[in-house]
Amino acid sequence: MADAAVRLKRLLEQLLGVPLPVRIRAWDGSQAGPPGAPILVVHNRRAVRRLLFKPGELGLARAWVAGDLDIEGDLYTALDLLAGLVWERGEDARSLAQTLRDPEARAAVRGLLRLGGLPLPPAPPPEEVRRPGHLHTKRTDKRAISHHYDVGNDFYEIVLGPSMVYSCAYWPDPDSTLETAQRDKLDLVCRKLGVRPGLRLLDVGCGWGSMAVHAAREYGVSVVGITLSQEQAAYARKRVADEGLTDKVEIRVQDYRDVGDGPYDAISSIGMAEHVGADRYLEYADVLHRLLKPGGRLLNHQIARRPQRDESSYEVDEFIDAYVFPDGELQPVGSTVAQLERAGFEVRDVESIREHYALTLRRWVAHLEADWARAVTLTSIGRARVWRLYMAASALAFERNRIGVNQVLAVRTPESGDSGMPLRARKWSETQSR
Template identity: 75%
Template sequence: MADAARRLTALAEEVLGAPLPVRIRAWDGSEAGPPTASGGDTPSVPTLVLHRRRALHRLLWRPGELGLARAWVAGDLDIDGDLYQALDLLAGLLWERPAVHRGRAAPAALRALGDPRLRAAARSLLALAGPGLPPPPPREEVRVRRGPLHTLRRDKDAIHHHYDVGNAFYELVLGPSMVYSCAYWDDVDGTPTLEAAQYAKLDLICRKLALQPGQRLLDVGCGWGSMVLHAAREYGVRAVGITLSEEQAAYARKRVAEAGLTDRVEIRVQDYRLLTDGPFDAVSSIGMAEHVGSTRYTEYAAVLHRLLVPGGRLLNHQIARRPEPDEEAYRVDAFIDRYVFPDGELAPVGRTVGQLEEAGFEVRDVEAIREHYALTLRRWVANLEANWVAAVRATSPGRARVWRLYMAASAVSFERNRIGVDQVLAVRTPDSGVSGMPLRARDWRG
């Protein structure tokens, strides 16, 4: 009698020390776990589907989040049912247990090798998996990286991994706005279109920067050019957008030409550290600072301060993590680092504000908008799922699976307050002390 699912459920609960909140369906057709809804055959919770024994090999060789991620990306493991519900149910066991705090992916039980009970569970799992060497990581995984973090070359390679996966793929996911950062919604239901919410976000940033016709704007990490296009078209500025992605730059230049704005918008493939043609009246950095890293953030803030005219404003839109009890123990999320944002780092918003101030900025406003990002991510996932065949054709099955998991898991993280996102408005206040800011908060134009 096929019973792999029952055995797996028992072993998982032995290791985790808690009931498994999802059902399991194994490669032999067996199923076990929480019961189906009363009166029908539909499971009351999502089902974790292990298509092949290879999924167990991945978990045995890399217990915890990385093993699960590899199994998911390779198609060895799937979710039957609501993906968001599954991630929400598993969050308490995998990502929010005290032992996995600060990025420790494997539960403490899996590292307690001296426990005879757990050794026995591991032997049983190995017997169930069968013989075999560890399977190679899926090809979508970042391979070995060498050298110091956040050099010019290494940062360019990291950006290439994430953004140069095909503009056609991003068109399917992001929609016509081609904005790859948190939108700004009117209500918690997210009833406006994604394009309207992204327009509202870009316009909010322009108003916070108090842009005026003829001013010079720098957009750091300009993506596909949406911010510089909006600022030039709606506010009459001259804009420079910089990116490290060749594919993004080519796409943005085409959009600028089609909009008839080549006389006012310039797109460059350039690192912010190499900019020498300041000053600018305003700087926007939208979803870029997560790539900077803690070792370079002070330099990042100092460079942007130097590039601004006295009285110029910076709008820094950045994802934040919650402070850790022991900041020295913080580790980057294994799945995100290997498959999504190589070398990316998140910092608490308090640290970001402090580093901007240390660089000479006067921080005038911090707006937390984490719920907005959850709504945005759910729209992106819906776009991806609705265009799944085309998305796979534009990249690869593994890459599409990476993006579906990363965006859905990120939505759950924002909803559960594991991470947030903040718009920090700062000013290079001149020595006179006249900041040019309005007396009343959030009356951005004064």
Template identity: 80%
Template structure:
């Protein structure tokens, strides 16, 4: 098995049909590839078996999560170099079958099988969640939310920093993450036109940051709902520490079960991605019904780019299996259409795509700065999942593969008076 790296590189280039843009270091210590390129470390032959038995993104993800694959050097550089070969290449069973019709590819796979050792598929890492379909029932949604958010509040404190806001910040040059998150919360409050005495529903309230900010800075009464028990416990303590228990209520509750409307305003920040395409109109209708006439909704949501043929769209297998089970992204046009179908008048759409790339890079930096402790708190596999998904997501936002938008919508009364200023983006 001498010089496994050169053999791996040769086979990989044979199968992929293009030069491999990274350096390889194999389990025998051998290396091959440009000396100044990021290095992919293949720690053992089990990594090859994972990829062979599940070609494409999911096999690579399993090897990464299990620690069979690693990256030395520039993480973002390595992911950018490999994205065109994995994440942007497109993968499904038909793609694999078509590739195997090429004799050179078949020969390369045969060589990999020789390198991989015993032809036994390794069990997936325990962090992987298996979903049969995107049902989005109350039970399945609660399980999916628990998988992602009940990782441990101490772990999220490392990643998110003091703000404990798990959504795109709103940056200015030279700003800090905490300041950018504060500015994002204030932007949401301004768009909602919050005034003292109003009632705000915060859907997917997380660790309570939006609810606390709105109550403390704008004098509103807030109900925050989440499906995560760990988030709710943490948020309630923060509310008590701020002396806001008379104005902020945190509930473990599905948004579909909120019955105590009407509210003057609703914020939904980074929650709608969990709703699902089949349930989105229901989501919009529920929020519409909870608002007073003239009430505003601020829907802050990640969006994917539309496909020429939407029937060919595939959910990201790594994200679905390890990060956001049952999460679904929709194009911004689809979101706006569904909100208006529910009765809303959409008044403003603001893209803040670049802001999310900066936010994710800061979260990755936070995680890496306290890596040993993060691994102790969440486990090595889960910590590796978060590092990969956040770094890859930062690149996806930078490359315009995905975006994030704030949509301001109004339950406009029959009189037609929206209550918004004639010149929008003054907000008050």
């Protein structure tokens, strides 16, 4: 009799101590769990072994990327339900990883071992990155950036749409187009920085050139954009040429630590600082401070995590680190502000746009799902599954306030104390582009 789903459900509930909120369909066709709930499809016994040999988030991620696990029904609902078991069980409840290591749970573990078949650890999917640690040298940073961004410009065009902006958009309302929201975000950055003709802007982590093109075309500023990705740089240079802006915009493959032609009047860093690393953040802030003229402004747009009571216990997200952003590290916004001020900046404004990123990510997921077959052809089935999972899970993380995103505006205020900021700085909320 086909009963793998029943046995799997019973053993998992025995380990976790709570009912499973999703329905299970196992490799033998059997089903168990609440009717009408999203279905966790366990395609093979290997999925069980992955969970046993790497309990918790990474084991589940490996099973997902390899296609051993799937979800039928609403992806966001399923992830939200599973998050309560894997990531958010609270201070008084054990995580799945802790439970599977508990001596009292050995009977259930033995049952899962029998259900999973041969007790051999499956090899990780080829999309998983192996690295020596969070070194954040120029060499390791370049390799990490290449892993994430050199997936293929055609793939990113599917996900990001025509704007080719890979950071949080700024939505006038939820029903706006992604292109409108991304244009509004770039315009907001330009207004906060106060760029105008005759000024020089350094765009750190320029991506596919969207900020550089917008600032040069709409505000007449001269821009140097830097990235560590060869594919991004080639794409950005073509965009600059197509826009007729080669006299205004230069795109370089360059580490921010190697920029030597300052000072600049303004610096934008949009979605780049997450790659810097906690141990290197003061160095990052020092470099940008040195590259700015006195009175120059920095706009630092960065994802932040929630602070913990015991910061020493913070651990990097295993799935994100292994499959998405190798060596990426999130810091609380307070830590970012403190490090910028230690470097000599005067922080003038902090704006949280957390809900905007959730809207952005849901649009990206919809783009990927709508052109799934082509996305798989351009990369691999595993890579496409990585992106779908991480973007959907990230959307929920922003919606549930597990992570946030902030624009921090800082000034290299001169000794005279004249910051050059208007008395009512938030007039930038009004559209002022030419």
